[in-house]
């Protein structure tokens with residue numbers, strides 16, 4: 219029996235409705251609607267959502283940009299995926315996680331049967347369906363999910379538990395190779411970039427440098443432990459060479475999706491270094507492969523999702539060792555204030571925003 223066991227009493231009776239943020243139609247915007255509480259089917263659990271943080275993906279969906287038009291839904295559908303909450307009901311066969319447990323979601327619903335899933339690479343499942351993108355999401359008072367996707371997080375607060383999903387992206391990007399004793403550059407200090415600074419520091423990186431063009435984000439980078447936070451429009455490469463005995467950095471984590479940052483990172487990485495690419499590009503980037511990659515003998519990794527479940531174990535261990543990602547959270551808002559949240563994220567004047575579905579707006 220856990221301390222949250224009392225919450226079991228909150229399991230909603232059949233036929234109850236809930237507040238949810240719905241992408242109502244194939245057009246910009248979103249709406250708060252009263253919809254039926256979903257019921258868990260075989261192997262599924264019903265979770266009372268206590269915290270759901272806003273991701274850039276959610277802004278794409280709300281704004282209905284070309285990516286969202288191609289990948290979301292179809293509408294009407296609830297969106298939102300970074301979440302944590304209490305298990306309040308279990309469908310047939312869902313027996314592993316007790317009622318009352320605080321869980322977070324691995325947001326990729328993978329099939330466990332394709333070539334990648336059967337060879338230890340389920341994070342790049344050929345038939346992945348993402349929570350809140352292809353299946354009804356977590357910007358709601360309740361959400362149904364496969365029990366296998368739930369990650370027990372009973373030693374965390376709900377907001378930190380919810381942030382494990384994007385934090386896992388940072389952990390995945392950082393640990394594709396050794397970190398301890400190395401110098402690292404993080405390009406792009408959005409929430410995942412900021413969290414990766416904390417990850418690199420606690421993992422024993424020798425120095426962590428960060429770039430962005432937003433002074434608020436650079437200040438947060440310093441707060442997360444960056445040894446040096448640089449305006450990307452300055453001569454970053456010269457400065458980093460000077461900071462590294464003329465060598466350049468061992469590790470680059472590209473978190474911005476900006477072509478300029480990509481070129482800067484490739485120029486700053488030392489010969490034989492490695493680059494993790496996590497920021498996604500709205501338009502294709504062009505590289506001089508010979509000069510920027512081949513003759514430097516560097517390794518480039520495309521990073522998506524979290525390795526199942528290695529990344530989650532490692533993320534939990536880092537949080538237990540004292541990794542503090544709370545400075546990344548700048549706003550906590552009731553679900554009804556979603557429009558303000560999306561505007562804040564789009565404006566760049568925010569770190570992570572946590573929506574609280576159980577609070578009245």
Ligand SMILES: [Zn+2]
Pocket residue numbers: 273274275299300384
């Ligand atoms: Zn996300």
Ligand SMILES: [Zn+2]
Pocket residue numbers: 328329330331332333334335336340342343344345346
């Ligand atoms: Zn698969």
